[in-house]
Amino acid sequence: MTQTRTVRRPSGGAVAEGVPAIELDGLTKSFGAVRAVRGIDLTVQPGEVVAFLGPNGAGKTTTVDMVLGLCRPDEGRVRVHGLEPGQAVRRGLVAAVMQTGGLLKDLSVEETLRLTASLFADTRPVAEVLERAGIADIADRRVGKCSGGQQQRLRFAMALLPDPELLVLDEPTTGMDVGGRRDFWAAIREDAARGRTVVFATHYLEEADAYADRVVLVSHGRVVADGTAAQVKSLVSGRTVRATLPGADVPALQAIPGVEDVEVRGDSVLVSSRDSDVVLRHLLNHTAARDLEVTARGLEDAFISLTSEGAQS
Amino acid sequence: MTTADLTATERSVPPLGGFNATLLRLELRRMLRNRRTVVFSVVMPVVFFLLFGTGRSYSDESAGHGNVAAFIMVSMALYGAMLSTTGGGAMVAVERSQGWSRQLRLTPLTSTAYIAVKVLVAMLLGGLSVAVTYTAGALTGAQMDSSVWVVTALAVWVGSLVFAAFGVFMGYLLPSENVMQILGPGLALFAFLGGLFVPLEQMSATFRTIAHLTPMYGLNEVVHAPLTGDAPGWTAVVNVAFWLAVFVGGAVWRFGRDTARV
Numbered sequence: 020m021t022q023t024r025t026v027r028r029p030s031g032g033a034v035a036e037g038v039p040a041i042e043l044d045g046l047t048k049s050f051g052a053v054r055a056v057r058g059i060d061l062t063v064q065p066g067e068v069v070a071f072l073g074p075n076g077a078g079k080t081t082t083v084d085m086v087l088g089l090c091r092p093d094e095g096r097v098r099v100h101g102l103e104p105g106q107a108v109r110r111g112l113v114a115a116v117m118q119t120g121g122l123l124k125d126l127s128v129e130e131t132l133r134l135t136a137s138l139f140a141d142t143r144p145v146a147e148v149l150e151r152a153g154i155a156d157i158a159d160r161r162v163g164k165c166s167g168g169q170q171q172r173l174r175f176a177m178a179l180l181p182d183p184e185l186l187v188l189d190e191p192t193t194g195m196d197v198g199g200r201r202d203f204w205a206a207i208r209e210d211a212a213r214g215r216t217v218v219f220a221t222h223y224l225e226e227a228d229a230y231a232d233r234v235v236l237v238s239h240g241r242v243v244a245d246g247t248a249a250q251v252k253s254l255v256s257g258r259t260v261r262a263t264l265p266g267a268d269v270p271a272l273q274a275i276p277g278v279e280d281v282e283v284r285g286d287s288v289l290v291s292s293r294d295s296d297v298v299l300r301h302l303l304n305h306t307a308a309r310d311l312e313v314t315a316r317g318l319e320d321a322f323i324s325l326t327s328e329g330a331q332s
Numbered sequence: 333m334t335t336a337d338l339t340a341t342e343r344s345v346p347p348l349g350g351f352n353a354t355l356l357r358l359e360l361r362r363m364l365r366n367r368r369t370v371v372f373s374v375v376m377p378v379v380f381f382l383l384f385g386t387g388r389s390y391s392d393e394s395a396g397h398g399n400v401a402a403f404i405m406v407s408m409a410l411y412g413a414m415l416s417t418t419g420g421g422a423m424v425a426v427e428r429s430q431g432w433s434r435q436l437r438l439t440p441l442t443s444t445a446y447i448a449v450k451v452l453v454a455m456l457l458g459g460l461s462v463a464v465t466y467t468a469g470a471l472t473g474a475q476m477d478s479s480v481w482v483v484t485a486l487a488v489w490v491g492s493l494v495f496a497a498f499g500v501f502m503g504y505l506l507p508s509e510n511v512m513q514i515l516g517p518g519l520a521l522f523a524f525l526g527g528l529f530v531p532l533e534q535m536s537a538t539f540r541t542i543a544h545l546t547p548m549y550g551l552n553e554v555v556h557a558p559l560t561g562d563a564p565g566w567t568a569v570v571n572v573a574f575w576l577a578v579f580v581g582g583a584v585w586r587f588g589r590d591t592a593r594v
Contacts, residue, residue, distance in 0.1 A: 108438055120431020121430075121435030134359075138436075139439065
């Protein structure tokens with residue numbers, strides 16, 4: 020379902036497209052000695068579905084908190100649809116699905132939604148968001164008796180109430196089983212198809228790949244890559260071949276097609292490559308390498324290599 | 333049905349910082365749904381009154397403008413109101429530990445409106461506790477001049493604001509879901525030292541001196557004054573003013589720090 024959308028400025032009157040949904044300018048945030056966010060610049064346009072991808076501790080949640088006005092940056096500026104985060108929240112322009120907590124166990128699902136709805140100037144009907152989040156059948160259930168997945172759908176329903184322009188999700192599927200995860204994303208995807216801007220933080224590459232148009236890779240409090248899912252995926256794919264090879268000819272190894280990095284550690288050599296088969300063939304046919312091991316390069320390794328590259332440049 | 337259906341003018345901030353009747357009603361229902369809260373705040377004071385206030389040799393003795401049963405009824409109503417309002421205020425701790433306060437920061441509800449609701453719900457529960465204890469008293473032989481019924485009930489209810497402030501203060505100070513299990517023994521001690529259970533005149537001089545400094549003493553003296561006909565001593569009045577200032581000041585201080593994190 021495609022639809023043309025007018026972007027509106029909440030102060031009144033329709034305005035031209037061009038006011039970004041999110042504008043982050045030189046954002047930094049430290050907690051004591053820990054520099055959680057070290058200068059993030061990012062612009063998200065209305066209608067984009069953006070994944071904020073990074074390992075735990077990359078600064079994703081801190082950045083999300085600053086977008087939502089839950090914490091204040093040490094330096095830099097946050098604008099949500101041209102407004103301060105708090106202003107945007109009070110007008111229902113932005114809503115969020117947080118990772119955990121944020122629910123009262125002794126209310127029912129429907130009561131939670133009615134309470135939340137009562138706080139906003141304008142909301143969608145409770146029955147409608149129950150339906151869209153797929154929890155109409157458990158409306159009368161106490162929140163404390165709901166499964167993790169059901170609670171997450173309730174958080175999603177709560178976020179839908181103000182009919183926000185921007186929906187922010189912070190690691191929304193943590194602790195869900197595969198089925199729950201798939202159903203949850205199906206609901207989000209359906210919602211995004213209606214034209215809502217969606218930004219979600221995740222440390223699952225598969226989630227970013229499957230659901231985002233754009234992936235922003237974050238590591239050590241910085242954006243280290245920003246592009247389509249395919250572009251970012253190619254950055255983090257590949258394998259590492261490890262072998263015992265005294266006196267390895269490093270330039271020869273680097274010349275193998277697909278090789279990205281060669282590291283010598285004593286008698287061992289580690290070759291990172293997009294095509295490990297070629298590396299193995301070379302090592303076995305042309306060198307005295309033994310004890311060969313092939314490991315899939317995890318996201319974690321990719322982040323490390325990207326970050327060190329970033330630090331060098 | 334998309335966001336585009338809403339016109340720009342509908343993107344507004346709600347009045348009164350988000351405070352509304354639905355919120356108040358749901359909060360009250362939530363409070364009454366908690367069995368432990370209801371037992372401690374409403375049932376227990378009545379049980380204590382029936383145990384210690386009625387059918388005793390002293391129950392019908394005069395206590396000024398009423399009988400001793402009425403005197404004990406006022407004490408127990410104050411005890412119930414103290415438990416109710418402290419518990420209501422301390423809900424802040426439960427909601428903080430469950431992450432609800434954080435969730436509320438993603439809504440237009442202002443911190444001030446939030447605290448106003450907490451205090452209001454605490455006071456409504458306190459009012460219920462006083463009403464139930466007074467009804468039990470009226471049905472089981474407590475006697476007072478009719479104006480004294482009204483004046484003491486109001487004094488107990490309004491006075492329990494001190495403990496609503498105490499509850500909010502503790503709610504911000506103790507980040508625990510089981511805040512009332514921590515506060516419960518403390519409140520019992522306050523009640524005991526305040527002379528709610530045993531008249532302080534029966535205690536040693538040293539004990540009395542210590543008791544006069546505790547937060548329940550002054551309020552207990554003040555709410556009984558219309559019944560006994562004795563004006564409350566200045567120590568009692570100073571006691572109430574002092575503890576009210578401490579608890580409100582503490583609550584405002586912690587509340588300010590909490591919202592400053594935004």
